[in-house]
Amino acid sequence: MSDVDRFASIPNNVDLHSDKRLQRALESWQPGYLEWWREMGPAMAQDKDAYLRTAISVDTDGWAHFDYVKMPEYRWGIFLADPTPDRKIHFGDHVGKPVFNEVPGEYRNILRRMIVTQADTEPASVEQQRKLAFTAPSLLDMRNLFQVNVEEGRHLWAMVYLLHAHFGKDGREEADELLRRRSGDPDKPRILGAFNQPCNDWVSFFAFTMFTDRDGKYQLASLAESGFDPLARTCRFMLTEEAHHLSVGETGIMRIVRRTGELMKQHPGVDVRTLGAVDLPTLQRVINFWYSYSLDLFGGEISSNAADFFASSLKGRYQEERRAEHTALDQMKIVPVVDGGRLTNKEVPLRNALNEVLRDDYVEDCERALRRWNHELEKIGVEARLTLPSRRFHRHQGEYSRHAFDSQGELITAEQFEANRAKWLPSEADMEFLRSIMVPVHQVGKIANWLSAPVRGVNGQAFDFEFVRLG
Numbered sequence: 251m252s253d254v255d256r257f258a259s260i261p262n263n264v265d266l267h268s269d270k271r272l273q274r275a276l277e278s279w280q281p282g283y284l285e286w287w288r289e290m291g292p293a294m295a296q297d298k299d300a301y302l303r304t305a306i307s308v309d310t311d312g313w314a315h316f317d318y319v320k321m322p323e324y325r326w327g328i329f330l331a332d333p334t335p336d337r338k339i340h341f342g343d344h345v346g347k348p349v350f351n352e353v354p355g356e357y358r359n360i361l362r363r364m365i366v367t368q369a370d371t372e373p374a375s376v377e378q379q380r381k382l383a384f385t386a387p388s389l390l391d392m393r394n395l396f397q398v399n400v401e402e403g404r405h406l407w408a409m410v411y412l413l414h415a416h417f418g419k420d421g422r423e424e425a426d427e428l429l430r431r432r433s434g435d436p437d438k439p440r441i442l443g444a445f446n447q448p449c450n451d452w453v454s455f456f457a458f459t460m461f462t463d464r465d466g467k468y469q470l471a472s473l474a475e476s477g478f479d480p481l482a483r484t485c486r487f488m489l490t491e492e493a494h495h496l497s498v499g500e501t502g503i504m505r506i507v508r509r510t511g512e513l514m515k516q517h518p519g520v521d522v523r524t525l526g527a528v529d530l531p532t533l534q535r536v537i538n539f540w541y542s543y544s545l546d547l548f549g550g551e552i553s554s555n556a557a558d559f560f561a562s563s564l565k566g567r568y569q570e571e572r573r574a575e576h577t578a579l580d581q582m583k584i585v586p587v588v589d590g591g592r593l594t595n596k597e598v599p600l601r602n603a604l605n606e607v608l609r610d611d612y613v614e615d616c617e618r619a620l621r622r623w624n625h626e627l628e629k630i631g632v633e634a635r636l637t638l639p640s641r642r643f644h645r646h647q648g649e650y651s652r653h654a655f656d657s658q659g660e661l662i663t664a665e666q667f668e669a670n671r672a673k674w675l676p677s678e679a680d681m682e683f684l685r686s687i688m689v690p691v692h693q694v695g696k697i698a699n700w701l702s703a704p705v706r707g708v709n710g711q712a713f714d715f716e717f718v719r720l721g
C-alpha cells in the first residue's frame with residue numbers, strides 16, 4: 251500500500267512533499283477552503299466535538315479512523331486508491347493501450363470540464379445542507395449529516411488536487427471558482443440544477459442523499475473506469491466514502507416509512523399528519539421531486555458529449571469490465587422521443603445513448619430501494635405503496651424537458667401538468683407542513699416523533715451514544 255502522510259499540513263498518499271510547487275499551490279488554496287467551510291459549512295456545532303470518521307489510509311479494512319473532532323479541524327486529505335500495475339485502458343478508442351498518467355493534450359478541455367462539473371457538486375451539497383443541524387431529529391442523524399458534509403469537503407479536495415496537479419494555471423483558476431459559486435445564488439449558481447434546489451428539511455435531506463448522492467455514485471463509478479488513471483484512482487477511493495452517504499439516504503427513508511407505517515396501522519383511517527408524522531403522499535411527492543432532478547444529472551438521452559467522453563476512453567460505463575464488448579460501436583439503443591406530438595421509439599447509436607445507459611443502471615438501483623421500502627410497508631400490514639415516477643416526468647434536461655409528462659410518463663399538455671402539479675410535487679403547503687414537524691431533538695438517545703430510530707448506531711456504538719457533544 252502507498253504511504254500515507256497523515257500529519258502533513260495536507261494529509262495525503264500522493265507524495266505531496268516531493269513536489270514543492272504543487273504542495274505550495276494547494277497550501278495557498280487551503281485558507282480559502284477553510285474560509286468557505288466556515289461561511290458555508292454547517293451553521294451549527296462547528297465548535298463542538300462530533301464523532302466522525304477520517305480517512306487515514308486507502309486499505310479497504312483500515313481507511314476509516316473514528317474519533318471526536320471539531321469539524322474545522324477535520325483532516326481533509328488527498329487519497330487515491332493504489333495504482334493497478336500495468337493497468338490498460340479497457341474501453342473506447344484507446345482500448346488496450348497503457349492508461350494515461352498525464353492529460354493527453356487533445357482531451358485537456360473535455361477532461362477539465364468533467365472534473366470541474368463533478369467537483370462543483372461537492373461544495374454545493376454542503377451549502378444546501380447548511381442549516382439542517384438546527385432541526386436534527388437525533389444526535390446520530392446530526393452526526394451523519396456532518397459526516398456527509400466533511401466528506402463532500404474531502405471530495406472537493408480530491409478534485410482540486412487533480413485540477414492543480416494536471417491543469418496548470420487553468421486548473422488553479424477553476425479551483426478558485428469552485429469556492430466562489432454558491433448553491434442557489436442567482437448570479438453565481440452551482441453548475442447543475444439539482445444542486446441549486448433548497449434542501450431545508452430532513453425528508454428532503456434523506457431523499458437528496460438517496461437519489462442525488464446516488465447519481466454521484468454512478469458518475470464516480472464510470473469515472474473510476476477512466477483511462478486517465480489519476481482520475482480513476484481518485485474516484486475509486488471516493489466511492490468508499492459515497493457508500494455511507496447513500497446508506498444515510500436509503501435507511502433514512504426506510505425509517506420514515508417504518509414510523510409512518512406503524513402509525514397508520516395503530517390509527518386506521520387517521521391522517522398521520524395530525525399525529526405529527528409524514529404522510530405517504532407527501533413522502534411520495536418529495537421522492538418525485540428529488541428523483542426527477544437527479545435523473546437530469548445524467549445529461550441528455552442523446553448526447554454527442556457522452557459519445558466523446560467514451561470514445562476518448564475518459565468515462566466508461568458502470569462496471570465496464572462486466573460487459574462483453576468495450577467499443578460500443580456498431581450497436582444501437584432504443585430511446586423513446588417525442589416526434590410529431592407523440593412518443594415514438596428512436597434508434598440511436600449506442601455511444602450517443604451512453605447517458606441513458608448509465609441512467610438505466612441508476613433507475614434499477616432506485617427500484618431496488620423502492621422494493622425494500624414497500625416490503626417494509628407490507629410487513630407492517632399497510633396496503634399503500636411508494637413508486638418511482640416515469641423517467642420522463644418533470645425533467646429539466648434532455649429529450650423530455652421540452653414536453654410535459656404525467657408521473658406514468660404519458661405525454662400531456664403543460665396545462666394538464668400544472669393542474670396536477672400539487673398531486674405530484676411538493677407544494678408550498680407540504681413544505682410548510684414538513685418544516686412544522688422538524689423540531690430539533692438534540693438529547694442523547696432521543697428521536698423525533700416522525701422518524702423511527704435506526705437499527706444500529708455507527709462504528710458499533712449504540713444509538714444512545716453521545717454522537718455530538720453539544721454540552
Ligand SMILES: [Fe+2]
Pocket residue numbers: 372401402405466492
Ligand atoms: Fe461527494
Ligand SMILES: [Fe+2]
Pocket residue numbers: 402463466492495
Ligand atoms: Fe456524497
